[in-house]
Amino acid sequence: MKDQTRPLPVPTPETAHFWEGTRHGELRLQRCTHCAHAYFPPRPFCPKCSSAEIETFVASGRASLYSYVISHRPIPGFEAPYAIAVVELKEGPRMMTNIVDCAQTPEALSLDMPLEVAFAKQNEEITLPLFKPLGV
Amino acid sequence: MKRSKAAVVGAAETTQLGVIPMSQVQLHADAALNAIRDAGLTVSDIDGIATAGETPESLAHYLGITPTWIDATGVGGCSFLMHVRHATAAIEAGLCRTVLITHGESGRSGIAAAGFPVPIRGSLLQQFETPYGTTGPATMFTVPVLRYLKKHGLGEDALAEVAVVQREWAAKNPRATFKNPISVDDVMNSRMISYPFRLLMCCLVTDGGGALIVTSADRAKDFSRPVYIVGTGESVETPMVSQMEDFTTSRAFRVSGREAFKSAGITHADVNHLMIYDAFAHLPLYGLEDLGFCKPGEAAAFIRERNTAPGGKLPMNTNGGGLSYMHSGMYGMYALQESVRQVRGIAAAQVPDVNISVAHGVGGMFAASSTIVFSKNAS
Numbered sequence A: 001m002k003d004q005t006r007p008l009p010v011p012t013p014e015t016a017h018f019w020e021g022t023r024h025g026e027l028r029l030q031r032c033t034h035c036a037h038a039y040f041p042p043r044p045f046c047p048k049c050s051s052a053e054i055e056t057f058v059a060s061g062r063a064s065l066y067s068y069v070i071s072h073r074p075i076p077g078f079e080a081p082y083a084i085a086v087v088e089l090k091e092g093p094r095m096m097t098n099i100v101d102c103a104q105t106p107e108a109l110s111l112d113m114p115l116e117v118a119f120a121k122q123n124e125e126i127t128l129p130l131f132k133p134l135g136v
Numbered sequence B: 001m002k003r004s005k006a007a008v009v010g011a012a013e014t015t016q017l018g019v020i021p022m023s024q025v026q027l028h029a030d031a032a033l034n035a036i037r038d039a040g041l042t043v044s045d046i047d048g049i050a051t052a053g054e055t056p057e058s059l060a061h062y063l064g065i066t067p068t069w070i071d072a073t074g075v076g077g078c079s080f081l082m083h084v085r086h087a088t089a090a091i092e093a094g095l096c097r098t099v100l101i102t103h104g105e106s107g108r109s110g111i112a113a114a115g116f117p118v119p120i121r122g123s124l125l126q127q128f129e130t131p132y133g134t135t136g137p138a139t140m141f142t143v144p145v146l147r148y149l150k151k152h153g154l155g156e157d158a159l160a161e162v163a164v165v166q167r168e169w170a171a172k173n174p175r176a177t178f179k180n181p182i183s184v185d186d187v188m189n190s191r192m193i194s195y196p197f198r199l200l201m202c203c204l205v206t207d208g209g210g211a212l213i214v215t216s217a218d219r220a221k222d223f224s225r226p227v228y229i230v231g232t233g234e235s236v237e238t239p240m241v242s243q244m245e246d247f248t249t250s251r252a253f254r255v256s257g258r259e260a261f262k263s264a265g266i267t268h269a270d271v272n273h274l275m276i277y278d279a280f281a282h283l284p285l286y287g288l289e290d291l292g293f294c295k296p297g298e299a300a301a302f303i304r305e306r307n308t309a310p311g312g313k314l315p316m317n318t319n320g321g322g323l324s325y326m327h328s329g330m331y332g333m334y335a336l337q338e339s340v341r342q343v344r345g346i347a348a349a350q351v352p353d354v355n356i357s358v359a360h361g362v363g364g365m366f367a368a369s370s371t372i373v374f375s376k377n378a379s
């Protein structure tokens, strides 16, 4: 996958810790200390109980493949066909990502396959959390 | 069934569908003037405007209307269904008497059209979905479906069968864009767009528009073919498809549908005709289940057994749908128009004796939903 020109995220004050984490090789999630709900995407309060008593923690990086599509339309930064996936993190939340070190085919991409995070540096500021088959 | 508070007394689409040499605001106006004429009214009778894609002020100025009530709810393709719901409430509250709801979209030609919205820089969508190669609805709306198919032990042919049946309806409609019969094999052999979605499982892209005139149920008696609004619902879930709470069912669909049926005081057995917004072939499957017409996982068999096909017990998407009739981008208005035509008894593929028709819409990628129950009778 060519990564030079894909659209890159623009961090905000509420998400800065997440992108700082990926820069340091950490997948940082948030958890409510009031109701123990772990959540994503970032926000400074719990989306389940609205408590502002939340903490940031480093997730395991383990996930499973929840769903995906394989786009056949060529766009800058990607070599079609490429999969747009949603993974379910071991800690519970789901996130959109790409699957690397894996053929981009329905045969190679089977739902529920175990995955682990693979950090992909885009530039000095942005490192994206991609995922690869566990143990590859 | 509960007593209706408001009714559609004028309904029309743009004179043409397809490739239309008109700006987007003119598509709105073309449909609006057709609907006002259909109601036997004049522009000066309109005191409420609801629209999406264009603003109420652009419509007011362009058509020469001075409204006392406006609604610019814009949550994608089901906005116009919400406009029907909001207009009903506004009329009942005495905020206005005669509401014009317009849609027009230069989806194909792009003449003075906004196009598909680009995510705001720094929005959660832009940070946590856009970097992974999403290119619009075909790569976003479609993301949940493999989980749905796996959970219910279904194959890709479940999607193909939706497209095949809707083409049967389109074949009966002279205004449909695609009318040639297709087989499951034709769909399964069409070009891959975004696995598992092939070309014939995706909506077409055209120009077009539609408009409705809504007034109180009491006043509707003075019009020739009123279609009563007896139940309505709406909800939203999330702008990020990756964050839906369940990939096999839409919370917004369930909440909207439940509200619509409850407010109408009807059961599923009362429904004679159904429209489910079909930007992609999985939406009728989700819709049939989330509205409660089928149990989870049973919609594909329901369609395969021809319940929604011509001659079936629940005729669905009888104009051919977004897959075969037309789809300008925000299709909800065309679902409403077909429901109104079916209740009036003037549809191209007319279902016999439609007393109750349900139109169900989606906005964004399962982000929003609205449902309208129409009836021939006021109560």
Ligand SMILES: [Zn+2]
Pocket (backbone or CB within 6 Å): A032, A033, A034, A035, A036, A037, A046, A047, A048, A049, A050, A051
């Ligand atoms: Zn909490």
